[in-house]
Amino acid sequence: MTRALEEISQNLLDAARKAGAEAADAIVLDGSSVSVEVRAGALEHAERSEGTDLGLRVFLGKRQAIVSSSDSRPETLTAMAERAVAMAGEAPEDPFTGLADPDQLAKTWDMQALELFDPTPEPTAEALLQDALAAEAAALAVDGVSQVSDAAAAYGTHRVHLAASNGFSGGYTRSSRSTSCVAISGEGTGMERDYDGDSRTFQTDLRAPDEIGRTAGERAVQQVGARKPTTGTFPVLFDERISSSLIGHLLGASNGAAIARGASWLSDCLGEQVLPKHISLIEDPHRPRIAGSRPFDAEGLPTRRRAIVENGVLTGWTLDLASARKLDMTSTGNAARGVSGPPSPSNWNLSLTQGDQSRADLLRDMGTGLLATSMIGSTINPNTGDYSRGASGFWVENGEITYPVNECTIAGNLRDMLKRIVPANDARPYLSRVVPSLLIEGMTLAGN
Missing domain, CATH: 3.30.2290.10 (PmbA/TldD superfamily)
Incomplete structure (x- = not known):
């Protein structure tokens, strides 16, 4: 065939x-x-x-x-x-x-x-x-x-x-x-x-x-009896099941098409710190048996391993040929397309630097706050990075899960949030996006 x-x-x-x-x-x-x-x-x-x-x-x-x-x-x-x-x-x-x-x-x-x-x-x-x-x-x-x-x-x-x-x-x-x-x-x-x-x-x-x-x-069963959490400023631990969504917002903002349109909260951050200094975000389209792997992109360019963020610093945009030409740059081999539209920039397999603590360690150390296990809807301002999403999960007090919660909103600004992430060591290596649970201090929660 x-x-x-x-x-x-x-x-x-x-x-x-x-x-x-x-x-x-x-x-x-x-x-x-x-x-x-x-x-x-x-x-x-x-x-x-x-x-x-x-x-x-x-x-x-x-x-x-x-x-x-x-x-x-x-x-x-x-x-x-x-x-x-x-x-x-x-x-x-x-x-x-x-x-x-x-x-x-x-x-x-x-x-x-x-x-x-x-x-x-x-x-x-x-x-x-x-x-x-x-x-x-x-x-x-x-x-x-x-x-x-x-x-x-x-x-x-x-x-x-x-x-x-x-x-x-x-x-x-x-x-x-x-x-x-x-x-x-x-x-x-x-x-x-x-x-x-x-x-x-x-x-x-x-x-x-x-x-x-x-x-x-x-x-x-663990969700039975869920109720709204307290409103205020608390640490939020984004469970490994949903933590890659945070990295997805960074990827969207570093996409060459968004940069070329002038619609990105990262547009002035090239070469600047966007994650903690000890954390890198690596794209590797050559990982065996992984859904995001591919030998070439949709324009026939070779794909390659690259550091999108290296030691906290944003190193470049994700580019196809058209966005690269608009920005007077070189394509990163990230073109994707279907049969009815032109190529556009897209990311392949991604891995975020893992930490040296388990999710349980981060729960214990966070004191009182939210363990978010599910996200619902989103309001993300592409120009400012203002972030607001519905969430459910578990309320944590004194480092221990106390009861399930739902119908709450997590808010902040992605520029500040991503610089404060504390990664656990629980990422699943067989996923296309290998991102561990992420703790972020000082998030705004709206509940009761």
Whole structure:
């Protein structure tokens, strides 16, 4: 099938040339997935999907246009190319658009080292069903769980091939298998819910479904009796499950597209301290068996390991070709795209420096405050970094968890918050974003 994708992409480029395009690139995506959901010990929903999507981008000087389709017949490819060239002729000029220079392109890569695809056989629908049933049964076996709203298992493969008139051609295949469970405790207006789940590239790495179900059930039961916390200024420990959201705000603000628009609270912070001096944020797109790994970006540039923040200092922006040209910089090889839009900057695998204390150590030392385990909604000012998010979790007094809390708001400013983070050592190394629990002193809480 990989060969077929390459042929389709080359056929798209040939059609674009015949239609009058001066340059072009084509991306072809092909995937299949199977998923099952259970409820009350029986199959509730099963789905299998397969599909191929094509995207063609053409250039007439500094004018570009993009068309997409799910039909790969020759006549469709010709129609796509003719339509795209006609659209480009009417598009406004963009001085920053265009393909990569040939000397910028990735030339070689080691797909085996990345281990993006599990060669073991695809699981049967029955195997997925048994995983989902096992997760549900384990959750229901937890004392205090009243029901399981969702237990599911899935498997999928995803293939991509990119080709361009500058000479680039490359593709790869991914696989993933997952299990998830959402448990509910309590009754009526006192019901609380929580979840657990796991998704891996290699099926043998996946956690056991009964462990996932049991954890979801235990988390839901721990939320029974939740109430609003005290309003005031307190330390907040962002649990490892949600702490990566804080780093996500930093990544959004250091995205080259936001910087080029002038819509970032980090716009004047290049080369400045944005995290504590002993903490770095590393991007590594070459980690084996990790969902965010890739040998090249969506413009054919090689991906590479880099320090976004090194010893607390912001070292650079996340750039694709267009944003790099706007800022008079060089692309960092971080272009991502689908079939219907142009490339844009995106981050791959990330790891934040871990601390030397456990989450329990940070809880003990924080005194009185909030352990946040779930976030709800957000109001983030992209220009100032003002932060406000709904949260739930547990109230901590004298270093010990005392009762569950919900319906509270955490507020602060990201510029100040991120400089005060204290990391634990509990990050999960198999995630694409490896971020431990993070303690931040002096947060504003709005509860009772």
